[in-house]
Structure formats: C-alpha cells, structure tokens
Amino acid sequence: MTSRPIYLDHQATTPLDERVLREMLPFLTSEYGNPSSPHAYGRVAAGAVRAARRRVAELVGAKSDLEVVFTSGATEADHLAIVGASLAARPRGGHLVTTAIEHKAVLAACRRLVDHHGYTLTRVGVDRHGCVHPADIAAALTPHTVLVSVMHANNEIGTLQRLAAIAEITTPRGIVLHTDAAQSAGCGLLDVEELGVDLASLSAHKLHGPKGIGALYVRGGLRITAQQTGGGQERGLRAGTPNVPAIVGFGAAAHLITADVVLPPTCIRALRDRLQDRLLSAIPGAGVNGHPHRRLPGNLSLTLPGIEAADLLDRLPGIAASTGSACNTGSGEPSHVLTAIGLTRAQARATLRFSLGRTTTATDVDQAARLIIRTAHALAPTPSKA
Incomplete structure (x- = not known):
C-alpha cells in the first residue's frame, strides 16, 4: 500500500477533526429538521444552530452570538461585508481602501463596487515583509472613505497586520473596518474586541471544520445591506435554509480551539x-x-x-x-x-x-x-x- x-x-x-465529524453525523442522518420549522425536529435543529453560533462568537471574542452571521464560506462573507457595508454607507461616501496583498475574494468585492456602483478604490502598498503601515492607511483616507479592508493574516506569507493600530485611525472617523480573518481564527489569534474591527470573515475548513460553511462577524449596531434575500434567515442578512450539519461542525471546531484541547x-x-x-x-x-x-x-x-x-x-x-x-x-x-x-x-x-x-x-x-x-x-x- x-x-x-x-x-x-x-x-x-x-483535515476534518474526527470529533467535529462525530458532532455533525446526527444532523446528516436522524436529526434532519429545518431549523425554521415549528415542530420537534425543527426545534432540535434550531437549538443546534444557536449552540454553534455561541461557540463561533466565543472563538472570535464577540460580545453576542447575534453578531455572528453564517455564510457558505469566507468568500461569501467577504462580499457580504464589503459590498453590504459599503452600500449601506453610500449616502456618506463612495471611497474604499484596501491593501495590495488581499485575498482575491476581497479584491473582487471591491472591484464589484468600482465597476457596478461607481466607487473609487485605493490599494495601499506593503513593505518587504508584507506589512501595511497604519500611517499609509491614514494617508489614503479621504472625507468620502466608508470602508477599509485589511486582512488579519496573509494566506501566502503569513504576515499578521497591526489591526488594532488601524482601528485607532478608522473608528474615530466612523469608517467601517473589515478584516478577512480566515487564516488567523484557527490559531486562536482573533479577538474582534481587542483588534477593534467591525467586520471579520471566517471559514470553517481553515480550522479543522467542514468545507462550505463560513461566518461573518458583524459588530452590533452596524448596518449592512443583504446580498442574498428571500426567507429572512440570519436576521435578514443571508437568506436560505441553514446548512445545519456544517454549522454544527463549525461550532464544534471552534469549541475545540477555545477549550484548549488541540x-x-x-x-x-x-x-x-x-x-x-x-x-x-x-x-x-x-x-x-x-x-x-x-x-x-x-x-x-x-x-x-x-x-x-x-x-x-x-x-x-x-x-x-x-x-x-x-x-x-x-x-x-x-x-x-x-x-x-x-x-x-x-x-x-x-x-x-x-x-x-x-x-x-x-x-x-x-x-x-x-x-x-x-x-x-x-x-x-x-x-x-x-
């Protein structure tokens, strides 16, 4: 062999952790209810989704599990965050700032706003280590800037950005700060309160959970425009029947990290x-x-x-x-x-x-x-x- x-x-x-798979299995077989259904099957599924949401919120240091919105992955979370928050803030301006080393999902979301909604975009450079300097972010801002997107950890070279220092620049100006944190959350490095970010994109398969499920942290009180509408799931921010087995798996993977058993x-x-x-x-x-x-x-x-x-x-x-x-x-x-x-x-x-x-x-x-x-x-x- x-x-x-x-x-x-x-x-x-x-690789999917075996402990994660064990928690998922009942929801792939016997517990097949739709969490929106009012009967016993639906209540079991809804309870499992609530528990997973709490676990993911704990992983990222969110104040409330209501600040976690489940998506199909970090790419969808990036688009919901960048496009949704920018469109909601359109009356205040139409300028975006990001960096030269962002994930292609972030760059594509920004390009969508430029090409289809008339936004302008500034891409800030980095030094030879891949670090973006907060002063360069500050210099790129204009009175019309509504959103800054800086990834927490780069997916190719691993560099961690100084998000807390960037938040000290954006927060007083009322500018939304988004981060793609797909790579860092699994290392236990993401605390949204400490970093001061308003939006953070996550992916379960980067932290030994299943593929096809992600989440977006949305700071309480922040308005974003839904990109997928329909049945009003996820507090109206992401319509569609929840992928209960994958959500349960995401929650289980998050809990393994916060429980310090890995x-x-x-x-x-x-x-x-x-x-x-x-x-x-x-x-x-x-x-x-x-x-x-x-x-x-x-x-x-x-x-x-x-x-x-x-x-x-x-x-x-x-x-x-x-x-x-x-x-x-x-x-x-x-x-x-x-x-x-x-x-x-x-x-x-x-x-x-x-x-x-x-x-x-x-x-x-x-x-x-x-x-x-x-x-x-x-x-x-x-x-x-x-």
Missing part, C-alpha cells in the same frame, strides 16, 4: 522553525518571505533561487505543499502577494508555501526536510566554468 504524502498545506485546507500554536511554531532552520542551512540562497516574528505559526514561504517551484513540487510526490495560494492554482501569473513585497517574477516562480498544522509531527518535518533538500540540490543550476 502506498503511503500518503506528508501534508504541509494547512493554509489551503485542514495542539497549541506554540508547538506548531516550533515545528515550523525546525523545518525552516533545516532548509535554510542546507539550501544555498534560500530565503523566507513574510514577517520574521509577526507571522502565522505554521507558515513558511520559501524562495529557492534558480529553481522553479512547480518543478520541485512535481518531483516531490511524497509532500503535499503549494506554490502559493490554493486560489491561484492553474494560473500562469506570479502571485500578486509576492510581487507586492518586491520579489521579481522569477523569484515568485521560485517560491513555495509550506503550511504546518496541528496534525503535523516532528517525523513529518524531518522526512519532509530530507526530501526537499535532496530534490532542491538535484534541481539547482550547475555553476558555469570560468
């Missing part, structure tokens, strides 16, 4: 550093992208000069990793994140993303390091003779 590849792609998706981020960071140190010491010219300290614990974006990352992965069937965001698969263009931090097109093509998670072991790291080093040496360009 062929062994499965070592999984180092947790930022693309995480591998802590410090252990994941130690494994990441172990892999990083071994690769840097053995592969000449290798360099790490992202902030050296303010970075997701499992993220390792590595540039290997002179080596095509796609070729290296093709020769590493024993490792599951990525050349960048999973959303860019099949694209021949270099990552917009990597070029934004100053990498050339050639350097961007020479970059891999290894992302470790709570299922990663020290044995995985040691075996992966040996395979990567051996393959990188085989692909390294031969020095030309003088």
